Amino acid sequence: MTADTDCLFCKIVTGEIPGDVVHRTERTVAFRDINPQAPLHVLVVPREHLPNAAALAEADPVATAELVTAAKAVAAAEGYDDYRLVFNTGADAGQTVFHAHLHVLAGRGQTWPPG
Template structure:
C-alpha cells in the first residue's frame, strides 16, 4: 500500500528506530511512548487490522507474537509487559496497518490509565 505510514517504514522511506527485523516483521520504538518501554511490532505484509486476519495470514500473526515475546525477553521485561492491539476507529486504531504495542517498565493498570 503506497500511502500507508507503516508500509513506508518497512520500505525504509520513513526513518524509525528499529529494534528488530526479519523477513516477516519489523519492530521499532514508538514515537509517542506511553510507557518507559514502548515498541511497535508490525508485519511487513500490509494487513489493515485484526478484523482482516484470515486463513492466509494467521501464521504471520502468530510470528508477530513470537517476536514480541522474544523482544520482551531480550529487553528484560522480566516483571511483565502489555501487548496491545487496537482494531478500527472505535477501537482506537490510528494507523491502518495492523500493529501491536509492547509496553513495559511500569505498573500497568486495568482499566488502562
C-alpha cells in the same frame, strides 16, 4: 509482500522513512512508538499491509503468531519478563494507523482497564 504506498508503517518497513527499528524477522518489523505510553513501547508490524489485527488473523494466522513471538523477543532483549500486548482494531478502539500492529508495553505498572 503487499504494501500500501500511502501507509506510514509500510514506509517504515521498506525504509522509505526512518523508524527506530529494534527487531526484524523475515515477516515482521518492530520499532519504537513515537509517542510512548510506557518506558518500553514498541510496535510490531507484519511486513505485509493488512488494515488491522482481525484482517491479519483471517488472511495469515501464522503471521499473527509471529507478531507475538517477535514481541516476546523485543521484551526479552529490553530486559522485561512482564509486558502487555495490545491490538487496537478500528478507530473507536484507538487505532490511528490502519496497518495491523501489536503494541508491546513494559516498564511501568499496568492497570486494568488501561488508561
